[in-house]
Amino acid sequence: MKISFSPEDEQFREEIAIWLKENLTGEFEQLRHRGGPGDEHMFPEERKVWEQHMAKAGWTCPGWPEEYGGRGLSINQQVIFHEEYARVGGPGHMGHIGEGLAGPTIIAFGTEEQKKRFLPGIVDGTEYWCQGYSEPSAGSDLANVKTKAVLDESSGQWVINGQKVWTSLAHESDWCFVIARTEPGSQGHKGLSFLLVPMDQPNIEVRPIEQLTGTSEFNEVFFDEAVTDAANIVGKPGDGWKIAMALLGFERGVSTLGQQMHFQNELDEVIKEAQKSGAAEDPAIRQRIADAWMGLRIMRYNSLRMLSGPQDGSLQKEAMIYKLYWATWHSDLGKLAMDVRGADSEVLPEGPYELDRLQSMYLFTRSDTIYGGTNEIQRNIIAERALGMPKEPKGR
Amino acid sequence: MEFAFTDEQEMIRDSAESFLQDVSTSEAVRSAMVTEAGYDSELWQRICSQMYWQALTIPEEYGGLGLGYVELTILLEEMGRRLLCSPFFSTVGLGVNALLVAGNETQKQQWLPQIAEGSLTATLAYTSRNRWDANSVDVIARAEGDGYVLSGTYKYVPDGHTADLLVIAARSPDSQGQEGISLFALPAQADGVSRKWTPTMDQTRKQAEISLDNVFISADSLLGKSGEAWADLEKVLQLAAIAVSAEQCGGARQALDLTVDYTQERVQFGRTIASFQAIKHRAADMMVQVECSRSAIYYAACVAQEALFDGAVGDELPVASALAKAYCSDAFFHCAAESIQLHGGVGFTWEYDPHLYFKRAKSTETFLGNGAYHREKIAQAIL
Numbered sequence: 001m002k003i004s005f006s007p008e009d010e011q012f013r014e015e016i017a018i019w020l021k022e023n024l025t026g027e028f029e030q031l032r033h034r035g036g037p038g039d040e041h042m043f044p045e046e047r048k049v050w051e052q053h054m055a056k057a058g059w060t061c062p063g064w065p066e067e068y069g070g071r072g073l074s075i076n077q078q079v080i081f082h083e084e085y086a087r088v089g090g091p092g093h094m095g096h097i098g099e100g101l102a103g104p105t106i107i108a109f110g111t112e113e114q115k116k117r118f119l120p121g122i123v124d125g126t127e128y129w130c131q132g133y134s135e136p137s138a139g140s141d142l143a144n145v146k147t148k149a150v151l152d153e154s155s156g157q158w159v160i161n162g163q164k165v166w167t168s169l170a171h172e173s174d175w176c177f178v179i180a181r182t183e184p185g186s187q188g189h190k191g192l193s194f195l196l197v198p199m200d201q202p203n204i205e206v207r208p209i210e211q212l213t214g215t216s217e218f219n220e221v222f223f224d225e226a227v228t229d230a231a232n233i234v235g236k237p238g239d240g241w242k243i244a245m246a247l248l249g250f251e252r253g254v255s256t257l258g259q260q261m262h263f264q265n266e267l268d269e270v271i272k273e274a275q276k277s278g279a280a281e282d283p284a285i286r287q288r289i290a291d292a293w294m295g296l297r298i299m300r301y302n303s304l305r306m307l308s309g310p311q312d313g314s315l316q317k318e319a320m321i322y323k324l325y326w327a328t329w330h331s332d333l334g335k336l337a338m339d340v341r342g343a344d345s346e347v348l349p350e351g352p353y354e355l356d357r358l359q360s361m362y363l364f365t366r367s368d369t370i371y372g373g374t375n376e377i378q379r380n381i382i383a384e385r386a387l388g389m390p391k392e393p394k395g396r
Numbered sequence: 397m398e399f400a401f402t403d404e405q406e407m408i409r410d411s412a413e414s415f416l417q418d419v420s421t422s423e424a425v426r427s428a429m430v431t432e433a434g435y436d437s438e439l440w441q442r443i444c445s446q447m448y449w450q451a452l453t454i455p456e457e458y459g460g461l462g463l464g465y466v467e468l469t470i471l472l473e474e475m476g477r478r479l480l481c482s483p484f485f486s487t488v489g490l491g492v493n494a495l496l497v498a499g500n501e502t503q504k505q506q507w508l509p510q511i512a513e514g515s516l517t518a519t520l521a522y523t524s525r526n527r528w529d530a531n532s533v534d535v536i537a538r539a540e541g542d543g544y545v546l547s548g549t550y551k552y553v554p555d556g557h558t559a560d561l562l563v564i565a566a567r568s569p570d571s572q573g574q575e576g577i578s579l580f581a582l583p584a585q586a587d588g589v590s591r592k593w594t595p596t597m598d599q600t601r602k603q604a605e606i607s608l609d610n611v612f613i614s615a616d617s618l619l620g621k622s623g624e625a626w627a628d629l630e631k632v633l634q635l636a637a638i639a640v641s642a643e644q645c646g647g648a649r650q651a652l653d654l655t656v657d658y659t660q661e662r663v664q665f666g667r668t669i670a671s672f673q674a675i676k677h678r679a680a681d682m683m684v685q686v687e688c689s690r691s692a693i694y695y696a697a698c699v700a701q702e703a704l705f706d707g708a709v710g711d712e713l714p715v716a717s718a719l720a721k722a723y724c725s726d727a728f729f730h731c732a733a734e735s736i737q738l739h740g741g742v743g744f745t746w747e748y749d750p751h752l753y754f755k756r757a758k759s760t761e762t763f764l765g766n767g768a769y770h771r772e773k774i775a776q777a778i779l
Contacts, residue, residue: 001398001399001400001401001402001405001466001694001698002397002398002399002698003397003399003695003699003709004397004702004707004708004709005397006397009397076397271778271779274779283772286771286772286775286779287768287771287772287775289775289778289779290771290774290775290778291722291771293774293778294719294722294723294771294774297695297719298691298692298695298719298723301399301691301692302687302688302691304397304399305399305400305691305694308397308398308399308400317683318687318691321683321684321687321688324680324684325684325688376677378680379676379677379680379681380673380676380677380680382679382680382683382684383677383679383680384676386683387652387676387679387680387683388656388660389656389659389670389671389675389676389679390667390668390670390671392673
């Protein structure tokens with residue numbers, strides 16, 4: 001067990017830091033610290049251009065195997081990459097759903113044809129993805145998916161009807177991976193399939209959801225006789241749940257270190273404000289700032305344990321606590337950010353409802369403890385899978 | 397960067413786990429804790445002769461195993477889990493650390509081999525007041541002849557009434573704060589030393605009050621420079637705080653395990669109480685704190701290792717130590733308190749074990765400063 005990086009890794013750190021310093025300039029300068037969670041709706045076109053700029057230098061999908069267009073970086077180097085990227089306020093990745101979720105799923109479960117068709121677009125930043133999981137009646141109970149897909153033998157296409165919700169970046173995406181019920185009359189996690197669906201068709205409608213922040217990153221997506229080619233199914237019909245669950249395993253991992261560097265930037269801003277406002281002299285605030293600092297440091301070592309553990313796709317204890325821990329930490333930071341400002345926290349930079357970065361973060365953190373599995377669902381998962389306590393009874 | 401245990405470290409954990417499961421049972425803890433010494437000397441000798449744990453961090457040139465702080469942390473976590481009653485923490489966490497940090501070659505040669513062979517126990521005495529910083533050092537050392545004459549009283553000394561060797565801090569007359577502090581190695585049997593066991597709420601961790609009445613200490617027993625030992629003492633306290641945190645982490649783990657086991661057996665309303673979400677969610681929150689405690693101590697252990705051997709991240713020791721002690725103190729208290737609550741009525745009895753963990757949680761939380769004390773240290777470092 002050792003926490004310092006090797007000289008080779010430190011050299012790699014310098015390489016990526018220099019590249020970012022030389023390239024995140026000019027037209028891209030305005031994108032620094034933009035487009036992250038809570039800000040994903042900002043500068044979408046400019047961020048796509050940035051993504052393509054990164055791609056030309058080979059900095060997209062750096063953790064993917066080289067045969068699929070990645071850089072084949074070691075875990076340590078991926079950690080360093082994400083840290084350095086976030087350290088300089090690298091723009092929120094427009095392609096993160098493709099790079100982190102769709103791509104790895106296709107690499108693990110897709111056919112050769114699917115790999116050839118879909119992976120290059122993700123790597124070069126020309127095709128963007130969104131995730132079609134949640135539905136109005138399938139939130140925490142994800143297996144209760146009602147969206148249906150039927151294979152029309154005559155046209156050779158899947159025909160999809162239903163509604164997805166909380167789909168981020170839907171209006172900016174070229175493709176959506178959709179969990180749909182392909183076995184009529186099936187229930188729960190049986191009879192589901194994992195379909196890849198083109199977004200550019202008249203039978204799909206995207207409607208933005210106005211959030212309590214006044215902005216819209218999330219959308220509703222309506223499928224009304226929408227179609228995709230018969231070949232655009234990952235795995236076999238009925239494999240959808242298995243693939244969807246495996247994909248959740250890809251979601252954790254190295255990118256968490258980038259997320260943490262983003263958190264560190266926010267915490268630094270909170271500390272700066274506390275020093276400016278005099279709140280840093282208040283013993284109770286000092287305790288909370290120290291606690292936030294400790295909490296983030298612990299989050300880092302939780303991640304490094306997760307990444308240094310067996311990479312066999314098994315969900316370790318460290319991974320099971322990860323979502324509950326960061327979501328709770330971040331929402332506490334949001335509250336702290338407002339508390340160091342005192343009465344000034346209410347005042348907006350502009351009307352009618354323009355939020356500054358910390359105000360936006362504060363309000364957006366209310367979603368952290370809900371999306372991707374609520375804190376309550378996370379506690380069930382921990383109790384049942386890590387501690388072996390009895391499963392919740394089902395109502396159907 | 398490799399934040400996982402090596403095979404050798406895993407072996408150390410496995411052997412500690414199975415050994416302690418056999419020897420530090422609830423019955424063994426309860427029979428040791430009611431004695432004034434607080435430990436079974438036969439068991440301690442078995443540990444020293446079979447496991448060599450007392451020699452773990454002592455370098456090989458002094459007869460030790462020459463292993464590092466990560467290995468020590470692994471052991472302490474397992475000891476805390478089983479509430480092992482022994483002079484291990486005082487001897488290794490305080491005594492050996494103090495000698496390694498502040499002792500010169502002759503002093504290390506004099507004391508470390510005796511500790512390594514299991515014939516000598518040690519501890520650290522420094523505070524005379526109800527606090528843990530430099531201002532707590534109140535025993536006076538007057539220079540006299542070729543040595544020093546010390547007078548005053550130390551409080552809260554772990555195993556102070558049984559330790560063979562006392563590493564003590566004292567200050568020159570009229571000095572204050574971090575100035576004027578010296579460290580000495582003093583055999584407990586020296587003339588003018590009187591030691592009194594202090595009964596404590598946590599019976600598994602013994603304390604003593606030690607009074608010095610014009611005790612003469614020769615200059616060759618001075619550890620480090622006269623009047624300039626605060627930096628060394630502070631480093632020893634930081635290393636010791638990490639050691640305590642490791643024990644706390646193990647204790648929190650066991651409090652969780654006891655709770656999960658009990659709730660899986662206890663039936664009410666026709667179902668095990670573990671099947672109620674009200675119980676599951678609280679157990680889940682305990683597990684989050686247990687896993688975070690582990691991350692905290694392993695991180696702090698890696699830093700401590702580099703701090704002892706001039707590694708790159710060694711200068712993080714002050715914050716790493718404060719982080720571990722603040723986090724683990726609060727986590728252990730939380731888990732132990734939850735353990736009593738989730739055991740219900742039997743959790744309030746002497747017969748069931750949760751109270752042993754609850755009491756250990758509080759005594760270790762207080763010792764070397766509680767969560768708030770260490771968070772303020774972090775605040776000073778970052779604000």
